[in-house]
Amino acid sequence: MKKAGLTLAGVAVLGTAAVVGTTVVSGGEARPTTSVAAKKELGAQAGKAGASAKNGLKCTDKRVARGKRHFAGTWTRWENQDPWTVSGWGPGTMNAATSYTVGHTVTISYGATVESINATLGYQANKQWQRSLGYTPTLKEKKHYRLDIGRAYKIYQFDVYEPTGRWMADLSGTGRSQCVGLHDVYVGKGKALYFWKLDHRLSVTPKKKR
Numbered sequence: 001m002k003k004a005g006l007t008l009a010g011v012a013v014l015g016t017a018a019v020v021g022t023t024v025v026s027g028g029e030a031r032p033t034t035s036v037a038a039k040k041e042l043g044a045q046a047g048k049a050g051a052s053a054k055n056g057l058k059c060t061d062k063r064v065a066r067g068k069r070h071f072a073g074t075w076t077r078w079e080n081q082d083p084w085t086v087s088g089w090g091p092g093t094m095n096a097a098t099s100y101t102v103g104h105t106v107t108i109s110y111g112a113t114v115e116s117i118n119a120t121l122g123y124q125a126n127k128q129w130q131r132s133l134g135y136t137p138t139l140k141e142k143k144h145y146r147l148d149i150g151r152a153y154k155i156y157q158f159d160v161y162e163p164t165g166r167w168m169a170d171l172s173g174t175g176r177s178q179c180v181g182l183h184d185v186y187v188g189k190g191k192a193l194y195f196w197k198l199d200h201r202l203s204v205t206p207k208k209k210r
Contacts (some may be wrong), residue, residue, distance in 0.1 A: 003062050009055075009088055013162075016108070023145075025137060043190075049081040054122075054170060054177055055169050055177060056166060056167065056168075057165055057166065057167050058164060058165070058166060058168060059164075059165050059167050060162055060163065060164050061162075061163045061164075062111075062113050062202070063110060063111045063112045063113070063160055063161065063162045063164070063187060064112055064113055064116035064160070064161060064162075065072050065109075065112040065113075065117045065119070065120040065121075065158045065159065065160055065161075065190060066102070066116070066120065066158075066159055066160075066161050067120065067158065067159045068120070068155040068158075068165070069120055069122065069157065069158050069192075070156065070157045070158070070162035071154065071155070071156060072155040072156065072157050072191070073154075073155050074152060074153065074154055074155065074196065075099075075152070075153050075155055075193070076089075076150040076151065076152045076153070076199055077149040077153070078148055078149060078150045078152045078201075079150075080148075083096075083100065083149070084095040084100075084148065084149045085146065085147070085148050085149070086145065086146070086147045086149075086167060087145065087146045087147070088139070088145060089139070089142070089143070089144055090139025090140060090141050090142060090143055090144075091140055091142060092138075092139050092141055092143060092201075093136050093137065093138055093139065094136065094137050094139060094145060094147050095136055096133045096135060096136075096147060096149055096200070097149075098129070098132055099130045099132050099135070100130065100131050100132070100133065100149065100151075100198065101128060101129075101130060101132045102125070102129060102151055102198070103128030103129065103195055104123065104124070104125050104126065104127055104128075104131075104188065104193060104194050104195050104196045105153075105192065105193040105195075106125050106126075106191070106192045106193075106194065107191045107192065107193060108188075108189070108190045109160070109190045110119070110160040110187045110188050110190055111160075111187075112158075112160045112187075112190060114126070117158065117165070117190065117192070120158045121156060121158065121192055122195075123176075123194065125192055128196050131198055133149060133198050133200065141204075143204050143207065144204065144207075145202060145203070145204055145206040146203050146204075146205045147200060147201075147202050148200065148201050148202075148203075149197060149198060149199070149200055150157050150198070150199040150200065150201070151195060152196045152197050152198070152199045153193035153194055153195055153196055154193070154194040154196050155191065155192075155193060155194075156192045156193075157189045157190065157191055157192075158189065158190045158191075159186065159187060159188075159189060159190075160186075160187040160188055160189070160190050160194065161184040161186055161187060162183055162184070162185045163185075164178055164181040164182070164185045164186060165179045165181045165183070166179070166180060166181050167179060167180075168180045185196055
């Protein structure tokens with residue numbers, strides 16, 4: 001049975017729990033800029049002894065989500081398994097499960113920190129809770145019916161950057177080095193699914209699939 005709903009290209013949903021991955025996809029567009037935010041996060045921090053060994057090496061802090069979230073549409077996830085599918089014969093009524101685990105999900109993060117993602121999205125990206133459907137359909141005919149429960153999401157995108165600079169020896173003779181030339185390097189667009197509502201569809205099951 002074909003799944004209904006929109007096809008969501010590039011989004012691999014990893015269950016109901018929020019998943020923040022660390023996979024790096026190469027080929028991100030580089031946008032070097034002067035970043036005040038990067039300086040605050042990484043700073044011109046003095047390195048420890050052995051500074052000469054790391055002169056010229058890249059000094060990079062954690063990747064972060066920045067800017068504002070961007071609405072990119074909606075998507076409903078349908079599953080052909082318990083408790084998201086219930087079937088039975090009519091006439092009569094059909095009861096769905098009384099409670100479902102739902103939640104927000106981050107599908108692409110490029111390794112951005114959870115804290116920065118939450119701040120950019122404006123909500124807790126790994127929040128989960130229970131939600132009841134409250135739908136009891138009446139089966140009027142002597143046929144085999146199928147009730148599918150779907151999770152509808154709003155899709156949000158966010159930008160991920162990597163504060164980057166180079167270690168340089170401190171010319172004052174302290175034997176330490178500093179991270180200089182800090183700028184933001186654009187990594188890519190992350191994607192998050194914001195749980196919106198439970199949806200449902202009732203259909204008559206074809207004989208070959210009963």
